[in-house]
Amino acid sequence: MASTFGATSTVGLMAAPTGKNVRLQRRVNFRVRAAKELYFNKDGSAIKKLQTGVNKLADLVGVTLGPKGRNVVLESKYGSPKIVNDGVTVAREVELEDPVENIGAKLVRQAAAKTNDLAGDGTTTSVVLAQGLIAEGVKVVAAGAxxxxxxxxxxKTAKALVEELRKxxxxxxxxxxADVAAVSAGxxxxxxxxxxxxxxxVGRKGVVTLEEGRSSxxxxxxxxxxxxxxxYISPYFVTDxxxxxxxxENCKLLLVDKKITNARDLINVLEEAIRGGYPILIIAEDIxxxxxxxxxxxxxxxxxxxxxxxxxxxxxxKTQYLDDIAILTGATVIRDEVGLSLDKADKSVLGTAAKVVLTKESTTIVGDGSTQDEVTKRVAQIKNLIEAAEQEYEKEKLNERIAKLAGGVAVIQVGAQTETELKEKKLRVEDALNATKAAVEEGIVVGGGCTLLRLAxxxxxxKDTLENDEQKVGAEIVRRALSYPLKLIAKNAGVNGSVVTEKVLSNDNFKYGYNAxxxxxxxxxxxxxxxxxxVVRCCLEHAASVAKTFLTSDVVVVDIKEPESAPLANPMDNSGYGY
Incomplete structure (x- = not known):
């Protein structure tokens, strides 16, 4: 562990206002780094250790693959244990005692995490495919390639296969x-x-969210x-x-992009509301x-x-949400940047909603349809932002804004008998939902590991497009690894994987395969x-990326573990019991 120590050195004398000499001190900070242990790949020893870590993680995650895959029980320090069937959740929990093996596990975990971020499913297949590429690659590298x-x-082969996949x-x-979602959910x-x-x-581009239900x-x-x-800010606003x-109903909205500190600033708006007899909802940064x-x-x-x-x-x-509400209701947001002052605001800045419903935890605003053209333009603007966005989280939030403006969000409440079952079930539903969204984005292919097998x-x-024989060996590694997912699906179903792959490949129909x-x-x-x-594309790309990193590694650098100091013994009296 790195430690920081301070040292002082005298730099001279200086006359103080009192006439006395004052000795100045300069503080010098320096950092002592923890020692590192180096593992060189002599006789392939470092790679073997890394591969052991890869295999431990892949074998653990692999038991969840396919419709006959099993669950993994994860210990939880707080609360009940987690029972999961989700590859990336299992992978995140794995920390191996040996530091080099742990680095191997972390390397292949990247494939699962990246696939999960982009596609939301297929994490187990990514890990298994990466394991296959690494296993086949280590053999040829050990032979001197x-x-x-x-x-x-x-x-290059993975890149070319992605193009074949699209065809x-x-x-x-x-x-x-329903089939896509069901397959993903086991x-x-x-x-x-x-x-x-x-x-x-809510439409294919609509927002579907998940909640934990309170029933089974x-x-x-x-x-x-x-x-x-x-x-609502105060329960005194309750009408029911x-x-x-x-x-x-037929409610006016006042939107304020700052804190309301003084009631006098609201006098104009409130007096007009009293005279007009209409309800009003105030949305502000704070009141x-x-x-x-x-x-x-x-x-x-x-x-x-x-x-x-x-x-x-x-x-x-917050600014974006207020602007969206303004577009939906026809309101003008009061903010200092555009020169609008709250104390001079009148009913011309108010928006209109057909209905507003407020509870302790949420607010729903239903537009009256008068601003449909503006809403359509706003949705088009947000779609452009989605195309430019790189992070999946940002795209998700932008899609939520579109759905809110378009007027519909579907909510699935997941129910279960116990908390443990609920968490496992929610992960399955989340995977299924992500898989369905991915299918809408890029289409579908035959499942069950058969598409990867057919790509071989x-x-x-x-191979004919590659530059030299060693690159062609790399292509052959990919060919052999593509059968790993189907073999494991078959194994988890209690069938010989090699027999299944031979039987599938004996039929030229690319839709023909094994239903586990x-x-x-x-x-x-x-x-x-x-x-x-x-999902299949992300599995292929990310597994190839991890295999590339793994096979070109030659030295592993890890921190040397500091020995834990023994705890001090309690003082004892003559009775032999600590006090």
Whole structure:
């Protein structure tokens, strides 16, 4: 562990105002770094240790692959243990005692994490495929092949196979969405049908979110209008004491992009609301106690139909949300940057909503349809931002804004009997939802590991484009590794993987494959065994990337563990018991 020590050195004398000499001191900081241990790849020893770490992680994650895959039980320091069937969740929990093996596990974990970030599913396949590429690659490198040329061949072959994959892909039809989701959720058609129904209600580009339910059943409901996680500031704004909600129809909205500190600033707007007899919802960055008390008193007296909430989001996102609400309702946001002052605001800056519903935790605003043209333009602007965005999180938030403006969010409530089952089930549903979104984006291919296996037949043609024999060996490594996922799916189903691959390849129909759920060889596309093209693509690209990094590594550098100091013994009295 790195430690920092301070040292002082005298730099001279200086006359103080009192006439005395003062000795100045200069503080010198220096850092002592922890010692490192170097593992050189003599006789392949470092690579073997790294590969042991890869295999430990891949073998653990691999038990979850396919419809007959098993669960993994993860210890939790706090609360109940987690039972998971999700590859990336299992991979994140693995820390190996040997530091070199742990680095190997971390390397291959990158393939799972990257695939999960981009496609949201296929994490186990990424790890298994990376394991296959590494296993086959280590054999030829140990025999004396040049790892740089080998990995270049792997990289070029993977890139060419992605293009072949796109040729095999087809656009997903509405009737196939349930199959995609069900396969990802371990052949659970209840989940698959629910996700397909959710997408049919809000559209393929609509937002579908997950919640933890409070019963053992799964539920689906659609939120109409724009909803966000901000409830009323004060419970005194409630209009329905039974539901503890505030509901207004034909409601005006005042949007303020700053803190409201003084009730006097609201006099113009509130007096016009009293004269007009219309309800008003105030959305501001915050409302201080004095101003809030004035609003509550007028509400309780019956002078005003009013409610107030804090603006959703923070910083730039808060500004974007307020602008979206303004577009939906026809309001003008009051902010200092555009020269609008709250104390001079009147009803011309107010927006209009057909209905607003406020609860303790959320607010829903339903537009009146008068701003549809502006909403359409705003949605087009946000779509342009999505195309330019690089991070998946940013794209997700932008898609949420589109759905809120367009007026519909589907919510799936996941139910279970116990907390442990709930967490496992929610991970499955999340995988299924991500797989369905990926299928909508890039289409679908035959599932069950068969598409990867069929791509192996394209390798011979790719070899002819490679520069030298060692690159062609790299292509051959990819060919052999492509069978690993199907072999493992078969193994988890209790069948010999080599026999299954031979039987599948004996039929020239690329849709023909092994259905591990039923044990039948059949047309997998017709049977609904489907994978999103994006998931298969990400698996191939990220596994190849990890294998390239692994095979070109020659030295491993790790921290030397500091010995743990023994705890001091408690002082003891003559009784022999510590006190």
């Amino acid at each position: 040049n790892p740089v040329q080998i990995t270049r061949g792997i990289e 095999l892909s087809k656009e997903v039809e509405d009737s196939e969405l 052949n659970n058609y209840e989940i698959g049908n629910m996700i397909a129904e959710a997408m049919s209600k 059943e799964n539920f689906l409901y659609v939120v109409e209008g724009m909803q966000f996680d901000r409830g 004491s039974e539901k503890m909600s505030a509901e207004y 201080e106690q004095e101003a809030l008390a004035t609003l509550v008193v007028n509400k309780l007296r019956g002078s005003l139909k009013i409610a107030a909430i804090k603006a959703p989001g923070f910083g730039e996102r 037949a394209k390798v011979d043609a790719i 759920a039923t044990g039948q060889y059949e047309d997998l596309m017709a049977a609904g065994i489907i994978d999103p093209t994006k």
